[in-house]
Amino acid sequence: MSDFITIAIPKGRILEESVELFAKIGIDCRELLGKSRKLIFENEAQRMRYMIVRATDVPTYVEYGAADLGIVGKDTLMEQGKNLYEPLDLKFGYCRMMVAEPAGLADQDDPSRWSNIRIATKYPNVTEKYFAAKGVQVEIIKLYGSIELAPLVGLSQRIVDLVSTGETLKQNGLVEVETIAEITTRLIVNRASLKTKHKRISEIIEGLEKQI
Amino acid sequence: MIFKAENSKENSIPKGVTDFLPEQADKIGYIEGKICRVFELWGFRRIITPMLEYEDSLSLGMDDELRRRAFRFEDRQSARLLAIPPDITPQVARVEGMRMSGFPLPHRLFYTGRVLRHVESQSGRSRELFQAGVELIGLDSPEADAEMIAMAVEVLQKLGIEGFKVDLGQVDFFKGIMASAGLEAGTSRLLQEAIARKDSSAVRLILEGAALSDQLKEEIAALPRLFGGTEILDLAGRMVRNDRSQRALENLSEVIDILAIHGISEQLTVDLGEIRGLAYHTGLTFEGFVPGIGEPVCGGGRYDGLMARYGAAKPATGFAFNVLSLLQGLESRPEVEASKRMDLLIFNQQEDRRDALAIATGLRRQGISVARDIIRRDLEDSLEYARRMNILQVMIIAPDCGARDEVCLLKVADGTRRYVSKEEILAGNGRDLLG
Numbered sequence: 001m002s003d004f005i006t007i008a009i010p011k012g013r014i015l016e017e018s019v020e021l022f023a024k025i026g027i028d029c030r031e032l033l034g035k036s037r038k039l040i041f042e043n044e045a046q047r048m049r050y051m052i053v054r055a056t057d058v059p060t061y062v063e064y065g066a067a068d069l070g071i072v073g074k075d076t077l078m079e080q081g082k083n084l085y086e087p088l089d090l091k092f093g094y095c096r097m098m099v100a101e102p103a104g105l106a107d108q109d110d111p112s113r114w115s116n117i118r119i120a121t122k123y124p125n126v127t128e129k130y131f132a133a134k135g136v137q138v139e140i141i142k143l144y145g146s147i148e149l150a151p152l153v154g155l156s157q158r159i160v161d162l163v164s165t166g167e168t169l170k171q172n173g174l175v176e177v178e179t180i181a182e183i184t185t186r187l188i189v190n191r192a193s194l195k196t197k198h199k200r201i202s203e204i205i206e207g208l209e210k211q212i
Numbered sequence: 213m214i215f216k217a218e219n220s221k222e223n224s225i226p227k228g229v230t231d232f233l234p235e236q237a238d239k240i241g242y243i244e245g246k247i248c249r250v251f252e253l254w255g256f257r258r259i260i261t262p263m264l265e266y267e268d269s270l271s272l273g274m275d276d277e278l279r280r281r282a283f284r285f286e287d288r289q290s291a292r293l294l295a296i297p298p299d300i301t302p303q304v305a306r307v308e309g310m311r312m313s314g315f316p317l318p319h320r321l322f323y324t325g326r327v328l329r330h331v332e333s334q335s336g337r338s339r340e341l342f343q344a345g346v347e348l349i350g351l352d353s354p355e356a357d358a359e360m361i362a363m364a365v366e367v368l369q370k371l372g373i374e375g376f377k378v379d380l381g382q383v384d385f386f387k388g389i390m391a392s393a394g395l396e397a398g399t400s401r402l403l404q405e406a407i408a409r410k411d412s413s414a415v416r417l418i419l420e421g422a423a424l425s426d427q428l429k430e431e432i433a434a435l436p437r438l439f440g441g442t443e444i445l446d447l448a449g450r451m452v453r454n455d456r457s458q459r460a461l462e463n464l465s466e467v468i469d470i471l472a473i474h475g476i477s478e479q480l481t482v483d484l485g486e487i488r489g490l491a492y493h494t495g496l497t498f499e500g501f502v503p504g505i506g507e508p509v510c511g512g513g514r515y516d517g518l519m520a521r522y523g524a525a526k527p528a529t530g531f532a533f534n535v536l537s538l539l540q541g542l543e544s545r546p547e548v549e550a551s552k553r554m555d556l557l558i559f560n561q562q563e564d565r566r567d568a569l570a571i572a573t574g575l576r577r578q579g580i581s582v583a584r585d586i587i588r589r590d591l592e593d594s595l596e597y598a599r600r601m602n603i604l605q606v607m608i609i610a611p612d613c614g615a616r617d618e619v620c621l622l623k624v625a626d627g628t629r630r631y632v633s634k635e636e637i638l639a640g641n642g643r644d645l646l647g
Contacts, residue, residue: 065506087436089413189410192501192508195379195481198440 004047005193005200008067010055014185017092018071025207059084059188068193068201074183075162079123085194087205088187091212095164097126099178102151105158106175120150121160130160130180148172228331228339235552235602236539240342242551243371243538244324247344250367251322254359256346259321261303267293272521273302275491281329298329301530302518304347309522317350317526324535338536345512345532349519352527354463357496357514358470360531364500364510365476367533371542373502378479379439381486381497381513382464385448386435388456393428403432407485410436427453439483442468448484460495467496492518498531505541509534554581554603555646559594561610567634568609571619574638580646598624605646621645 009018009032019029029050031041041050051067058072059082075097077086099119101109114134120141121127131138143150147161148168162183163169163176187208194201225231232240248258266287271279283296297303300323312319324344331337346363348356361378368376386407390400399422406414415436419429431452438448445468449461468480489497497513512531519526542548556575560568572582583603585594591608598606608620618631632645 063506065504085410087410087412089411186411190506192503192506194439195377195483195499195501196375196503198377198481202440 004042004049005069005197005204006049006051006067008051008053008058008061008070010058010072011052012055014055014071014073014093015052017090017185021090021092021208021211024211025204027204056080062188062190065190065192068190068197069204070188072186072188074181074186075123075126077186077188078126078181081125083191085189085191086186087189088208089212090185090187090208093183093185095162095183096176097123097160097162097180097183098176099158099160099180100148100151100163100169100174100176101158103173103175105151106177109177111178117158118156119158119160120147120156122147123160126180127160148174226339227333228337230338230340238552239539239543239548240535242548243535243542244342244344246370247367247533247535248322248324250363250370251344251346254320254363256320256322259304259307259323261297261300261307261323261325263296264294265297265303265306267295269306270295270297270302273305273518274299275489278329281331283328283330296328298327300325300327300343300345300532301347301515304530305518305522305528308347308349308519308526309524313524318356319349320346321349322346342535343532344535345530347528347530349528350526351529352514352516354466354496355470356527356529357463358467358474360512360529361467361471361498362474362476364498364531364533365474365479368500368502368509371538372545372547373541375503376479376509377481377501378476379481379483379486379499379501380464380467381483381499382460382495383487383490383493383497383513384460384463384495385452385457385484386487386490388454388458388460389428389431389435389452391456392454393422393424393432395422395424404487404490407432407435408487410439410485412436435485438485440481442477442480442482444482444484463496489513496529500533502538502541505537507534507537509537509541552602554583554601555605556580556582557585557594557598557601557603557606558582559585559591559606559608561608561613571607571609571634571637578640578643580643595622595624 009015015032019033022029027046027048028043029041029048032050032052039052043049051061053061055072056076058070059077059080061067062070063082063084071090073093114136116137118139118141119127120143122143124140124142127138127140141150141156147159149172150156150159151174152172159174160180166176169176187205189201267282267284270282274282278298282298284293287294304321304323308319322345327341327343328339329341331339346360348359364378395403399418403415403418406418412433415433419433422429434451438444445461445465449458452458464482471477471480486497492515493513494516495514499508499511502509510531510533512529514527514529516527519528558568558572568584572584575582585597595606604624606622606624608622613620615631617635618633619637621630621632622628637645
C-alpha cells in the first residue's frame with residue numbers, strides 16, 4: 001500500500017477543478033466525477049488513490065497520514081492551524097474572508113473605534129486571533145451555516161465569513177467593512193509523506209506548479 | 213444522556229492517557245528493549261530523572277511552545293510552582309550543570325521515560341509520550357552529530373522497519389540568510405512561519421513588500437523548496453552568499469561523509485527549509501520518518517546553547533524516539549507479536565503437586581517461561597485460558613496420561629499432543645522438547 005499516493009479531496013467545485021488540474025499533468029481521476037457513492041477510488045496503473053471527504057476534514061486526514069496529499073481552502077487551514085506543509089497555491093476557488101455588518105450600521109460605524117463586539121462566524125479561531133491582534137474584545141458565536149442571517153435577527157451585530165461575488169451579502173442587506181484574508185485553494189502534504197515519498201510528491205508539486 | 217455500559221465518573225480516566233494491557237505493554241517493552249540495547253552498545257549509560265521539577269528551573273531549557281504545554285501546579289511544601297516534565301532533555305541539562313560538571317567529557321547518557329504535554333482538545337492526540345533518547349555532551353564535532361544519526365538508523369534497522377528516511381536539517385543555514393537580511397522581528401516571524409509550512413506563495417507575498425536585494429529575496433524564496441536528496445547541498449551552495457550559511461552546508465556535508473563510512477547514505481534526505489525548534493537548536497537537526505506513520509518517530513539535533521543556561525556551557529547533541537509512534541508502525545509485525553508469547557502452562561490433574569512444581573522450576577532454570585494453572589477446572593477451560601494469554605503449549609500432568617512418568621504436551625494452536633518423560637524434560641533439553 002505504501003507505494004500508492006493517496007489524495008484527500010472535498011466534494012463540490014474544488015473536486016471538479018482539481019480533476020481538471022490533475023488531468024493536465026497526466027493524472028487521470030475523472031472517475032471521481034461519476035455518480036458513484038463510493039468514497040475511495042483507486043487507480044492501480046498510476047499507483048494513485050483518491051478519497052472524497054468533507055472539506056473541514058481534509059487537513060485531519062493529511063495530518064495523520066491517512067492521506068499523503070490534500071486539496072483544501074486556505075480558510076480551513078487558517079482556522080485549524082494543523083502541522084502540515086502547504087507547498088502550493090492552486091489559485092482557484094478565490095474568495096475573501098471579511099467582516100460584514102448591516103448597511104444601516106455601516107453608515108455611521110468606525111471600525112477603528114470597535115472595542116467590544118459580538119460576531120457570528122464559522123471561523124472562531126481566525127476571528128479571535130484577528131481581533132486580538134487589533135486589541136478588540138469579541139464575543140464569538142459559532143455557527144455552521146447561513147451566517148448572513150445572524151445580524152438580521154439580532155443574534156450578532158457583525159459576521160466574519162467568506163465572500164466571492166458579494167451577491168449573498170447584498171441580498172441580505174450586509175456590506176463588507178474589513179478584509180481579513182484572501183483565500184484560495186491549497187495543495188497540502190503530510191510531513192512524513194514528503195520525506196518518505198519525496199520523488200513522486202515533488203514531481204506532482206512541480207508538475208502542478210507549471211500548470212498554474 | 214445515557215451511555216451503554218455506563219462507567220461511573222470515578223472509574224473513568226482523563227482524556228489523552230491510556231492503560232496499556234499486557235499484550236501492548238509487552239510490545240512496548242520489546243521496542244524499548246531493542247532501543248536501549250543499541251544505546252548501550254554505543255557506550256551510553258542510563259540516567260533517571262525525577263517526575264517533578266521546579267517550573268522556573270525546567271523552563272530555562274524549554275522554548276515557549278513547550279513551556280505552555282507543561283502541566284503545572286503549586287507545591288504545598290515550598291509554595292513554588294512545580295511542573296511535570298514535558299521533555300527529558302532540559303532535565304538532563306540541569307543534572308549535568310548541577311551534578312556532573314566535574315566529570316570527564318564526553319558524557320554519553322540515555323533515558324527512557326514518560327512525559328506529559330497539554331494538547332488541543334479533541335485532536336485525538338495522547339497527552340502522555342513515551343520517550344527513549346540519548347544526550348551526547350561535550351563534543352562539537354560533526355562525528356558526534358553523525359553518531360546520533362547512525363544510532364537512530366541502527367535502531368530502525370534492528371526493529372526491521374523498511375523504507376524509513378532520516379531527514380537532515382541545519383538551522384544555521386536559515387539563520388545565516390535571515391541575519392544578512394536583517395528584517396524587523398514581525399516580518400521575520402511571518403516568514404519563518406510560512407517557510408515552516410513550505411508555503412511558497414505566502415513567502416513571495418511577504419517578500420514583495422520587503423526592502424531587500426534581489427539576491428536575498430531569491431535566497432529566501434528558495435527555502436520552501438530546498439528539500440530532497442543530498443544533491444540539494446550543491447544547489448544551495450551555489451545559491452547562498454553569506455558565510456554562516458556556507459559553513460552550515462559544509463557542516464552538513466561533513467556529517468553526510470561520516471555517515472557514508474557508517475554505510476548510511478540512501479536513507480538520508482535533506483531539508484534546508486526545516487526550521488522547527490529554531491529557538492533551541494544551534495546546528496544540525498534530524499527527524500526519522502517511517503512510511504505509513506504520519507508523524508516523525510524520532511527527532512533531535514545539536515543544542516549548544518542549552519547547557520550554558522544551567523551553568524555549564526558545553527556543546528551537546530541528542531535525540532529521542534517517540535516509542536508509541538514506533539508501536540503504531542510495528543504492532544502487527546511477527547517478531548513484535550512474538551514478544552508477547554509465553555512458553556508453557558502446566559495443567560495438573562494429580563492430587564500431588566510436587567511433580568508439577570518440580571517440572572516448573574526445572575524448566576524456568578532452562579529459561580522457559582512457565583505458568584501454573586492452579587485453578588481447578590476442565591482441560592477445555594485451561595486451553596481457552598492459554599489461548600487468550602498467548603501461551604504456546606499446555607503440559608498435562610495426570611495419572612492416566614500416557615505411560616508412567618510421562619507427561620503430555622499439547623500445542624495450543626493446533627491441538628496436537630506429544631508424550632515425553634519427566635526425566636527427559638528435567639535433563640535440560642526442555643527447549644528442544646517444546647520446539
